Amino acid sequence: MTAGKETMGEQPIFTCKAHVFHIDPKTKRSWMSASSAAVSVSFFYDSSRNLYRIISVEGTKAVINSTITANMTFTKTSQKFGQWSDVRANTVYGLGFASEPELGKFIEKFQEVKEAIQAQQCGATGKSVTNGNSGAATPVASATASPLLAGRAAGGDEPPPAVSPAQALPKPEVEDMSVHQRAHSVSSTLQGGYATVGRAPRGPLASAGAPAIVDPPPADSSEQQLRYENDRLKLALAQSSANAKKWEVELATLKSNNLRLTAALQESTANVDEWKRQLHQYREEVARARHYAGKGAEANEVEQLRQRVAQLEAELAQKNEELAQITKSKKSEQVGEQETYMLYYSSAV
Known part of the structure; x- marks a missing residue:
């Protein structure tokens, strides 16, 4: 002016x-x-x-x-x-x-x-x-x-x-x-x-x-209190949203780990069942062999059993060779006793 x-x-x-x-x-x-x-x-x-x-x-x-x-x-x-x-x-x-x-x-x-x-x-x-x-x-x-x-x-x-x-x-x-x-x-x-x-x-x-x-609007003190409460609730809501996102990520990670562990457990259970089945099968074969040997089965069955025994002996000999290589560093007395045992076992058969 x-x-x-x-x-x-x-x-x-x-x-x-x-x-x-x-x-x-x-x-x-x-x-x-x-x-x-x-x-x-x-x-x-x-x-x-x-x-x-x-x-x-x-x-x-x-x-x-x-x-x-x-x-x-x-x-x-x-x-x-x-x-x-x-x-x-x-x-x-x-x-x-x-x-x-x-x-x-x-x-x-x-x-x-x-x-x-x-x-x-x-x-x-x-x-x-x-x-x-x-x-x-x-x-x-x-x-x-x-x-x-x-x-x-x-x-x-x-x-x-x-x-x-x-x-x-x-x-x-x-x-x-x-x-x-x-x-x-x-x-x-x-x-x-x-x-x-x-x-x-x-x-x-x-x-x-x-x-x-x-x-009319509320009194000054009430309005300031409402503004304070509103800001505090907004901050708490923002923090809750951030925490919720973190929890969602952690939950997804836990679910993924749980699925992997469940799959591994199922695979282990299947392997154990397979091993039990094979063990039961072997036991049945041994029981039949003992049964035929005790009652004097027919010649062809005996021949089959002998072939089976020979096969098992061959496998046993292979295992013994592997065992001998492992125990090669032992004392010579132990080696002699092992050879004596093998000769005795062969003559018995």
Whole structure:
């Protein structure tokens, strides 16, 4: 803004503390927190343009920059929460107060400012504006001074210090201020009808583009607790998902190992069964041989048995040779005894 405007400044006529919310632009049915904590919300009077505005700044961010019009309606939706629609900003502002009396003071000031704007638009210069603190009535002053401030001066109250728009708003908001003010006349025509502060608009009195009244958000402590619990649950869910994936991999590995072990066990069991079958077969052959030898079987059977015995002797001789090679390093007495045993066994056969 220019130096002259900064010198003239905007005068805050009312200031309170509240938590600021904006309506969700997508759903139009839920609130989004615009401030991290309760911030100062002030009514300003722009003497250069003869306009009233509600401004709230958190750090370098303007969370509220709303030009008040005669058709605006502030609706109390709960004991500590209220809202109003700003067609120019294409949003709905919500304020959460620490107590119901603070909300009541804000509603009174909103209605007071609205009446002053209506008086200015109607050109009734003799119409008074009631001050919420002193109760004095003062005629509406010229466009160079706030009628509300004039009323306070008549009641003996000291006016708040002048604050320039450059101090009230960050730089981007100051640059857009002139554009917003030019849209003031358009926004006034877009809103329809009058409504009583503290009541929801009905029928033709409702604003044309105003969204439905939504429930107020929870208190600051409850909201912070819910956010903390939500973040904690999200973290726990992410950890559980990661652990579940690890467990799935471990389970697949265990299943694969179990299948391999089961296959190896089945193969071993089959081999043991085969060895048992062969052993049983050999025992049966030996039993038959003994039976034929004891009862004097026929000549051909005896011949077969002899051939079988000869075959077994040959196998035995081969095994003995292998055994001799293994025990070659033993003492010569042991070798002699082995040879004597073999000669004796041969003569016996």
